[in-house]
Amino acid sequence: MNWQLLSAKILAGEIASRAEALAVLASPGEELLAVLDAAFAVRRRYFGLGVSLHVIRNAKSGLCSEDCAYCSQAAKSTAPVSTYAMQSADDILQGAREAQALKALRYCIVTSGRAPLEQELNTVCEAARRIKRDMPIQLCASLGLVSADQARRLKHSGIDRFNHNLETSERYYPTICTTHHYRDRMETARVVKAAGLELCSGGLMGMGETPEDRVDLAFALRAAGADSIPINFLDPRPGTGLEGRPRLSPADALRILAMFRLVNPERELRIAGGREACLGTMQVLALYPANSIFTNGYLTTPGQGHAADLAMIVSAGFHVTDTTHA
Numbered sequence: 001m002n003w004q005l006l007s008a009k010i011l012a013g014e015i016a017s018r019a020e021a022l023a024v025l026a027s028p029g030e031e032l033l034a035v036l037d038a039a040f041a042v043r044r045r046y047f048g049l050g051v052s053l054h055v056i057r058n059a060k061s062g063l064c065s066e067d068c069a070y071c072s073q074a075a076k077s078t079a080p081v082s083t084y085a086m087q088s089a090d091d092i093l094q095g096a097r098e099a100q101a102l103k104a105l106r107y108c109i110v111t112s113g114r115a116p117l118e119q120e121l122n123t124v125c126e127a128a129r130r131i132k133r134d135m136p137i138q139l140c141a142s143l144g145l146v147s148a149d150q151a152r153r154l155k156h157s158g159i160d161r162f163n164h165n166l167e168t169s170e171r172y173y174p175t176i177c178t179t180h181h182y183r184d185r186m187e188t189a190r191v192v193k194a195a196g197l198e199l200c201s202g203g204l205m206g207m208g209e210t211p212e213d214r215v216d217l218a219f220a221l222r223a224a225g226a227d228s229i230p231i232n233f234l235d236p237r238p239g240t241g242l243e244g245r246p247r248l249s250p251a252d253a254l255r256i257l258a259m260f261r262l263v264n265p266e267r268e269l270r271i272a273g274g275r276e277a278c279l280g281t282m283q284v285l286a287l288y289p290a291n292s293i294f295t296n297g298y299l300t301t302p303g304q305g306h307a308a309d310l311a312m313i314v315s316a317g318f319h320v321t322d323t324t325h326a
């Protein structure tokens with residue numbers, strides 16, 4: 001495969017084919033830098049050298065009814081995680097101030113559970129109204145499955161974006177979750193877009209899915225109109241359904257990011273959970289296809305820290321940006 005020709009084709013407005021996407025995932029090690037360079041050419045067109053920082057807030061942790069095999073907060077998980085009920089709007093507002101101090105473009109309010117309770121939704125809406133009165137930070141909510149009415153209420157309160165990951169292909173999804181269906185997730189993605197919210201939707205790599213499943217997900221997210229695509233890499237936690245599964249290699253993680261960039265050229269692409277564990281010393285290379293990271297840790301695991309993230313960004317010639325696009 002001529003990787004430069006592939007990026008030129010995509011920059012000319014054509015769509016990568018499934019065969020090309022699969023070729024990226026199967027590319028040999030000696031072509032890894034050429035693959036990343038092709039993805040970087042596309043990333044640079046739409047996002048320059050900017051890296052947007054997102055800070056996540058676990059506003060309700062654990063005690064979930066669902067059985068997502070990868071998740072420490074799942075009903076069947078015995079992984080040691082903090083469990084607490086919904087935080088107050090005051091607590092969530094304080095988290096936004098801390099995110100603002102870290103120059104985060106976006107603050108993501110996340111709750112565990114299948115779907116938000118009425119009181120939880122009201123708290124998120126109240127927090128969003130107060131945050132928007134005080135500071136310019138963009139807001140994302142990730143509250144599980146939501147109805148059309150709930151999505152509209154979130155939009156009306158000032159939430160800009162809603163996260164709901166499709167996680168993997170429709171074919172593979174029943175292997176990792178039995179308490180809800182892929183179609184439920186697709187429906188939430190649909191009502192989010194219909195409410196005028198931006199859709200953040202991505203996946204988790206390394207759960208045993210095939211390259212075809214990864215490509216299916218990349219095209220499903222394109223079709224769903226995902227504005228933002230977070231890619232997580234499984235860091236298997238003891239006590240979860242995927243305990244003991246091997247981590248992806250750094251090279252495979254980079255190929256996956258390059259493939260998502262080439263299939264979704266102008267969409268925000270974020271390196272999400274498992275960045276440090278999976279990419280190790282090669283994580284800086286992930287900024288060539290991706291233009292966004294979570295900083296200051298994840299839902300239930302710490303990251304390398306904000307200072308190390310900034311040093312990584314600057315050392316490679318990138319910069320923190322306060323806009324989504326270049």
Ligand code: SF4
Nearest residue numbers: 064068071074112113
């Ligand atoms: S991913 Fe969300 S819905 Fe699934 S078990 Fe974890 S907290 Fe529950």
